[in-house]
Each structure stands twice: as structure tokens, then as C-alpha cells.
Amino acid sequence: MMALVLFLCVCLVLLAGFPVAFVLGGTALWFAAIGTLTGHLDGAFLGALPNRLYGILNNQVLMAVPLFVMMGVTLERSRLAEQLLDAMAKLFGRVRAGLALSVMVVGMLLAASTGIVGATVVTMGLLSLPAMLRxxxxxxxxxxxxxxxxxxxxxxxxxxxxxxLGDVLSSAFQQAQLKMGIFSPRTVSVGDLFAGALIPGLVLVALYMLYTLWLAWRRPQLFAETEAVPLDWPFVITLLKALVPPIGLIFLVLGSILLGVATPTEAAAVGAFGALTLALVRRQLSAQALLGVLTETVKVTAMVFMILIGAALFSLVFRGLGGEALIHGLLSDLPGGVVGATLLVMLVIFLLGFILDFIEITFVVVPMVAPTLLMLGLDPIWLGVMLGLNLQTSFLTPPFGFALFYLRGVAPPSLTSATLYRGVIPFIGIQILMMLLLALWPVLATWLPERIYG
Structure with a gap:
């Protein structure tokens, strides 16, 4: 019961507004002291903490985080999205809702280039929302x-x-195999999750676009009139100048990982260098701009690793107080077996997504539930992709969705919160539909990794 009280206390202190990293570590230390004094926790149990922290700082996979952050921040500040949006809007100008379709294509390319939700929402909000309203x-x-x-x-x-998620699920998969007495050479890598998420991600974009086209057919008054733009050579050259750099960078980063040419960390380094090169060619890389990119990268990286250190202490104390056995017993005894356990976990993570960022959920909640779900027979790649879709859906859901706050911060005052909430509801429905499709056809997430990695 102390493990359950620890988890509830962490949620309450987070709701009070204290920093996540210090809440995780500080609350865990208090409960470690209480558990040691009351005999519920062996004080020597915390002796494993230094090895855990060293393992975090020495983790080759996590080295990709600051490099991907640097790539995303650099592309965000190089005004790449502005040129992309302008070119795609002209390309889709002959189609009703063409600007909306161009926003989706540019958003997809930015997502594949930056990987940072807040940066993408803010950038698209500043560039495309005024144009669409106008x-x-x-x-x-x-x-x-x-x-x-x-x-x-x-x-x-x-x-x-x-x-x-790839790093956390890799550890959870090894832990589940040890508990079941299975010694398999199979592992779960970041590359596996990248390959597994590619098809569901593209299908999700296609569903967004199909919904937009259907809406333009059924309710054309919601969209602007079409603008015919001549597809001459000057426009084709402008379009290629806008499309080739981001697509080339995506191919270098993602293609090198999927083809096995580079590890995620090496590919992230290539991506960061490529983003800096693009910014330099576009004359957006002054000394002041570079300092801003490096400062933002250090801030985000420090936040991620401080949360990870706090989460390591939390999970150690939680396990020492018997929380792991409690979670395993709860999920194993649910009616419906693996289906019931999966539904409960997805619901809890969806609700926690209202108040916690994906980093805290990944480092705190996923290690608690993933080993049990994997022991019940779930595929780790499918589970990782489903968790990603679930967290994405919680980012959209009113009234606490993080994406709503990001857009609210840059939207004009005329766009009310009620209007914003009403606008995201159909897309939440599309997200849930995508999760149902993935649940019915797990092959959407597992086919490509099996073809690439065997």
C-alpha cells in the first residue's frame, strides 16, 4: 500500500505545480526514509542507485536526445516551415481546402524533421492560422x-x-524475458520503433486528409475558394527548393537508421549537422542564432535527464516498496486477460496525459506496466507504437491537452477556447479510429520492422 500512496503523492504534488524532476526524486527520498524507519524498505536497496545513474549517463541511445533536439530547434529557427507552407499552398491551390491539405503535408514534414510537438504547433500556429482565417x-x-x-x-x-520509449521498452522486454525464464537473442531497439511507427503515422496523415476532403465536399462553406496557380518552371523550381532540403534531411536521418547504415545516435548527429548546414545555406545561422540554438538544446536536454534521474530514484523506491508486484497482480487478475489489462493501461496513460508530459509518463508509468503487458504476450513494437498514438491523442484532448495550450498561446484573441475545443474533437475521433485499426491489425506496426530487421 505504501507504493500506491507514493504514486498518489507524486500525482498530487505535480498538480500543485512543483517541478517534475524534483517531485519524483524528492518524494521518493521521503518515502525511502519512511519505509526504512518502518521496516517496509531495506536501506541497502538504495545502493543500486549509483549504478543506475551511471547507466543513464553512459547510455548510447539517450545520446541521440540532445542531437535530435538540436536538429529540431535549428530547423524551427531557419524559417524552413514558412517557405514549405507557401510552396505547398500554391501546389494545392487548385483544390478546395488546398491550404488545409498543405498545412497537413508541411506538419508531417516538420514532425519528421523536428520531432518536437511544441515547436511544430507553435510554428504552424504562427504561420498558417492567420493565413487560414484571413x-x-x-x-x-x-x-x-x-x-x-x-x-x-x-x-x-x-x-x-x-x-x-525505445530505451524504456528495451529494458522492460529484457526484464520480462528474465522473469519468464526465456533467453532469447531478440531485442527492441529505437530503430524497431521507428520502422513500426512509420506506416501508422502515414495512415494517420492520410485519414486527416481524407476527412478534410470529405468535409470540403459535404460542407464547402467551411473552406476558402480555390486559387489556381500556373504550374510553370519557375514554380516547379521554387517547389523543389522548398521540398528537397527537408526531404533529403529526413532520408539521411530516417533512411540511415532503417537501412542499418547508422545507429539512432549516429543518425541524430548527421541530422543535427544537416540542419546546421541548411540554416547556414539559408543565411539563418548567425552567431546569435547559434547561441540561441545551443542554449535551448542544453535547457531541453537538462530537463530530460533530470527527469530521468528522478524517475530512476522513484522506480527504485516504488519497486522496493512492492509496487511492481502490486501492478503485476492487478493487471494479471483483470477480467479479459491481456485485452482487459491493455485497455486499462491505455486509459490510465490517456488520462495521465492531461497532467503529465510524455517524458514523465515514459520514464515513470511505462516501466511500471510494460513488463507485465509483455509477459502477457504483447509485441513490444506494437505496444510502443500504441503508446505513442495514445500520448498523441491525450495531447489533443480538452481541456488539458498540451497542444491546445501551445496554440492558445499564439492564436488571436478572436479564437475562443470553446472554438478550439470544438475543432479538435473530430481529429480526436480520427486518432481513436487509428488506435482501433492498429488494435485490429497489429501488422500495421510489425510488418515493416520484420521486413527490415527480420
Whole structure:
């Protein structure tokens, strides 16, 4: 019961507004002291903490985090999205809702380039929301489309969320195999999750676009009139200049991982260097801009690793107080077996996504539940992709979705919160539909990794 009280206390202190990293570590230390004094926890149990912290700082996979962050921040500040959006809007200009379709394509490319939800939502909100409202788009639809496409960075590789999930699920998979007495050479890597998330991510974008086209057919008054743009050579050259750099960078990063040419960490280094090169060619890389990129990268990286250190202490104390056995017993005894356990875990993570960022959920909640779910027979790649989709959905859900707050911060005052909430509801439905499709056909997530890695 002390383990359950520890988890509830962490949630309450987080709701009070204290920093996540210090809440995790500080609350765990208090309960470690109480558990030691009351005899519920062996004080020597904390002796494993130094080895855990050294393992975190020496983890080759986690080295990809600051490099991917640097790549994303650099691309965000190089005004790449502005040129992309302008070119794609002209390309889709002959189609009703063409600007909306271009927003989705650009959002997908930004997600595959930056992997940072907040940066994508803010960038698309600043660039495309005023243009859509100015051309007569329905405000609710415009806001919903921007929020939905902005959260694609959660699921479309190279996503930072997938990097962190890959590291956590790899440890959980090894732990589950040891408990079952299975000694298999199979592992779960970040590359596996990248390959597994690629098809569901593209299908999700296609569903967004199909919904938009259907809406343009059924309710054309929600969208602006079409603007025919001549497809001459000057436009083709402009389009290629806008499309080739980000697509080339995506191919270098993601292609090198999927083809086995580079590890995720090596590919992240290539991506960071490529982003800096693009910014330099576009004359957006002054000394001041570079300092801003490095400062932001250090801030995000320090936040991630401080949360990870706090989460390591929390999970150690939680396990020492018997929390792991409690979770395993709860999930194993649920009616419905693995289906009931999976539904409960997905519901809890969805609700926690209202108040916690994906980093805290990945480092705190997933290690608690993943070993049991894997022991019940779930495929680790499918589980990782489903978790990514689930967290993406919680980013959209009113009233606490993080994407809503990001867009609210840059939206004009005329766009009310009620309008914003109304706009995201259809896209939440599409997200849930995608999760149902993945549940019915797990091959959507497992086919590509099996073809690439065997």
C-alpha cells in the first residue's frame, strides 16, 4: 500500500505545480526514509542507485536526445516551415481546402524533421492560422487541423518520444524475458520503433486528409475558394527548393537508421549537422542564432535527464516498496486477460496525459506496466507504437491537452477556447479510429520492422 500512496503523492504534488524532476526524486527520498524507519524498505536497496545513474549517463541511445533536439530547434529557427507552407499552398491551390491539405503535408514534414510537438504547433500556429482565417476558413476547423498535425511529432519518426520509449521498452522486454525464464537473442531497439511507427503515422496523415476532403465536399462553406496557380518552371523550381532540403534531411536521418547504415545516435548527429548546414545555406545561422540554438538544446536536454534521474530514484523506491508486484497482480487478475489489462493501461496513460508530459509518463508509468503487458504476450513494437498514438491523442484532448495550450498561446484573441475545443474533437475521433485499426491489425506496426530487421 505504501507504493500506491507514493504514486498518489507524486500525482498530487505535480498538480500543485512543483517541478517534475524534483517531485519524483524528492518524494521518493521521503518515502525511502519512511519505509526504512518502518521496516517496509531495506536501506541497502538504495545502493543500486549509483549504478543506475551511471547507466543513464553512459547510455548510447539517450545520446541521440540532445542531437535530435538540436536538429529540431535549428530547423524551427531557419524559417524552413514558412517557405514549405507557401510552396505547398500554391501546389494545392487548385483544390478546395488546398491550404488545409498543405498545412497537413508541411506538419508531417516538420514532425519528421523536428520531432518536437511544441515547436511544430507553435510554428504552424504562427504561420498558417492567420493565413487560414484571413482566407475565410472556419476557425474551429483551422485550429483543430493545426493542433492535430502539430502532434504528429509524437508518432512520426524520428520522434524524441519514440527514442525514449525505445530505451524504456528495451529494458522492460529484457526484464520480462528474465522473469519468464526465456533467453532469447531478440531485442527492441529505437530503430524497431521507428520502422513500426512509420506506416501508422502515414495512415494517420492520410485519414486527416481524407476527412478534410470529405468535409470540403459535404460542407464547402467551411473552406476558402480555390486559387489556381500556373504550374510553370519557375514554380516547379521554387517547389523543389522548398521540398528537397527537408526531404533529403529526413532520408539521411530516417533512411540511415532503417537501412542499418547508422545507429539512432549516429543518425541524430548527421541530422543535427544537416540542419546546421541548411540554416547556414539559408543565411539563418548567425552567431546569435547559434547561441540561441545551443542554449535551448542544453535547457531541453537538462530537463530530460533530470527527469530521468528522478524517475530512476522513484522506480527504485516504488519497486522496493512492492509496487511492481502490486501492478503485476492487478493487471494479471483483470477480467479479459491481456485485452482487459491493455485497455486499462491505455486509459490510465490517456488520462495521465492531461497532467503529465510524455517524458514523465515514459520514464515513470511505462516501466511500471510494460513488463507485465509483455509477459502477457504483447509485441513490444506494437505496444510502443500504441503508446505513442495514445500520448498523441491525450495531447489533443480538452481541456488539458498540451497542444491546445501551445496554440492558445499564439492564436488571436478572436479564437475562443470553446472554438478550439470544438475543432479538435473530430481529429480526436480520427486518432481513436487509428488506435482501433492498429488494435485490429497489429501488422500495421510489425510488418515493416520484420521486413527490415527480420
Amino acid at each position: 482566407r475565410g476558413y472556419d476557425p474551429a476547423y483551422a485550429a483543430g487541423a493545426i493542433c492535430a498535425t502539430g502532434t504528429l511529432g509524437q508518432i512520426i519518426p524520428p520522434s524524441i518520444a519514440l527514442v525514449l
